[in-house]
Amino acid sequence: MRPILFLTAALSLAPHPAAARDTLDRVVMLMRHGVRAPITGEAPADTKVDGAWPAWPVAPEVLTAHGAKAIAQLARHDRRWLTGKACPVRGSVRVWTNTAERTVATGRVYADALAPGCDLPVGHNADGKVDPLFEPLRAGATAFDADRAVAAITAYTGGVDALTVRHADAIRELDRVLGCGLPAGCSTPGPATLKPSRDGRGIDFTGPIRSTSGTAQVILLQYAEGMPMAQVGFGRADATTIRRIGTLHAALFDVFTRSPYMAAHQAGPIGHHMLATLTAAQAPRLEMLVGHDTNVTALGAALGVDLDAPGFARNDVAPGGALVLKRWRGSKGPYVTVSYRVQPLDAIRSGAARVVETPLAIPGCGIRCPLDRFDKLLRAKLAPAVAG
Structure with missing residues (x-):
């Protein structure tokens, strides 16, 4: 437990609005x-x-x-x-x-x-x-087993290729926002792979979801920061678009945090x-x-x-x-x-x-x-x- 470090005077907590006696x-x-x-x-x-x-x-x-x-x-x-x-x-x-x-x-x-x-x-x-x-x-706070993690993530997601396929529409939407116009898309991530990290304390994940998830988050942060809309997603992303491509960033957590083993x-x-x-x-x-x-x-x-x-x-x-x-x-x-x-x-x-x-x-x-x-x-x- 952390040391308790706070100050003087009164503190109390308000009652639950839906249960006045609690x-x-x-x-x-x-x-x-x-x-x-x-x-x-x-x-x-x-x-x-x-x-x-x-x-x-x-x-x-x-x-x-x-x-x-x-x-x-x-x-x-x-x-x-x-x-x-x-x-x-x-x-x-x-x-x-x-x-x-x-x-x-x-x-x-x-x-x-x-x-x-x-x-x-x-x-x-x-x-x-x-x-x-x-x-x-x-x-190294828990007895984490990277091989078990990879197996658990694969079972949870259906595999990293299946994860990519599920988010193909969002990847295409992000390509439209980036505007490069290349048939192969605007990122060059290579194939989707998932394997134990070299030190065994984590996992290494590559491919389209890994590549696009951060880009989608950057565009969301531009909007959240209050940048002019002409600068948000190069002027090609409104709030609805940002929510759609945000599924790419959320998909990253299907790999790193949301399977029962990783959680x-x-x-x-x-x-x-x-x-x-x-x-x-x-x-x-x-x-x-x-x-x-x-x-x-x-x-x-x-x-x-x-x-x-x-x-x-x-x-x-x-x-x-x-x-x-x-x-x-x-x-x-x-x-x-x-x-x-x-x-x-x-x-x-x-x-x-x-x-x-x-x-x-x-x-x-x-x-x-x-x-x-x-x-x-x-x-x-x-x-x-x-x-x-």
């Missing part, structure tokens, strides 16, 4: 970072386009000022779970992020907007130290951590974990839910999108509800203060899941930590 006493959230500049190579360098990629106001991978404003909107929305104007009691709120600049910066913006003037600490590992909560495969290992450490926070006798009343889309999709898969939000393809996680686990005190004992809290894509773009929170039914348990059953169901889907 009391919300703990919230644990896993959120993707906010809008960032593209990662170097996210749109492959050999992608052919008719036009020029627009310049970004920040370095690659860095949270933008526009993205920060959207995160602040989410924090102000989440503040409704806190009553009173005083700063949170020490230990009652915790923010923990991965070490990447975009996650640390997102955590800082969120904390400042959640409790203005309270200087809430934002915790994270030292730069260069892998955090197993957010990068479990890289950290178990990708969500294992962070899922166990969140369960510990939900079930402990003493824990923060509000915990925010800031990571990446892979973290959110893996936890969603382990929970057995799909992630839908206005403007986004199914299971393509919104910047700032979060899975929210709430523990309630009810007349029949404690129970858990799960929801997906996001800003619609158009709201991120425009800066509108609009947030959507969608309740999610847990398979085998429903909308309100008794705490002990929720713990048992989720724990069964998570890989255990390795000794040491």
Whole structure:
């Protein structure tokens, strides 16, 4: 468990609007970072386009000022779970992020907007130290078997060639947006392949989905950033188009996070951590974990839910999108509800203060899941930590 690092004054949590006699006493959230500049190579360098990629106001991978404003909107929305104007009691709120600049910066913006003037600490590992909560495969946090992973992904997807065929229309749509006009398409990815990585701690995936998924995400980020439409997808992508090609980015998670085996290992450490926070006798009343889309999709898969939000393809996680686990005190004992809290894509773009929170039914348990059953169901889907 992470050290508890927070400030003084009163914090309480508002009652469930649909169950006035029930009391919300703990919230644990896993959120993707906010809008960032593209990662170097996210749109492959050999992608052919008719036009020029627009310049970004920040370095690659860095949270933008526009993205920060959207995160602040989410924090102000989440503040409704806190009553009173005083700063949170020490230990009652915790923010923990991965070490990447975009996650640390997102955590800082969120904390400042959640409790203005309270200087809430934002915790994270030292730069260069892998955090197993957010990068479990890289950290060797579970007994991951790359050969078993490849077999499981193949069973889940029907094979990487079948995955490519299923998304052929979206690939053609992306080619239209890129505008290169070549019969072979605008990317030259080679054949689809899936194999264990050389170090055995992950998988290597190549081919059309791997190549186009990042490009589709870059175009979505242009729109979310509020760039002029003449610059979004070279002037050839509107909101409807962006949602359609977003299925290519979502397809990447069918490989890396959504099969039961990959979900178990990708969500294992962070899922166990969140369960510990939900079930402990003493824990923060509000915990925010800031990571990446892979973290959110893996936890969603382990929970057995799909992630839908206005403007986004199914299971393509919104910047700032979060899975929210709430523990309630009810007349029949404690129970858990799960929801997906996001800003619609158009709201991120425009800066509108609009947030959507969608309740999610847990398979085998429903909308309100008794705490002990929720713990048992989720724990069964998570890989255990390795000794040491």
